[in-house]
Amino acid sequence: MSKRYTAEFKRDAVALALSSDKTVTEVARDLGVSPEGLRGWVKQATVDRGEGPSGATNSRSPRDQ
Template identity: 50%
Template sequence: MGSKYTKRYSDEYKRDAIELVRSSGRTVTDVARELGISSESLRGWVKKAKAAEAGADSAPAGGSPDERDEELKRLRKLTVEQAKTIEILKKATAFFVKETDR
């Protein structure tokens, strides 16, 4: 539960406060002071809003578990292929070094 001193703000109020920070060009502290709320609360709301927007932009990170499993499988396969390529290149480099020493 929350402290008896914790204020609860509606989602609409939070959205309006976040928009005020973004559109006014003022600091979070200035806007919080004007609204009479804690600057740390407002800073947290802005941070959560940015994270939510970033999450909406990147589908694989916020995808379903099946999509993430497929992505993980694809990346593991790619890692194995790249490791094989690196080994071949190391052997080729060693071969050409020996050939140039002759």
């Protein structure tokens, strides 16, 4: 069974992963989340910032943009 995390928690986890000298796996372990989950959040945040691959879909709704 998977846990649900708030958008704020995910945003903070992504920021930590991107700013840390630690690997994503180490950051995930420190936060108590799966490394695969954190990698997915980082990837989605990159796409949401417009830095992802061509044709990638962002997760924000049109009203959020």
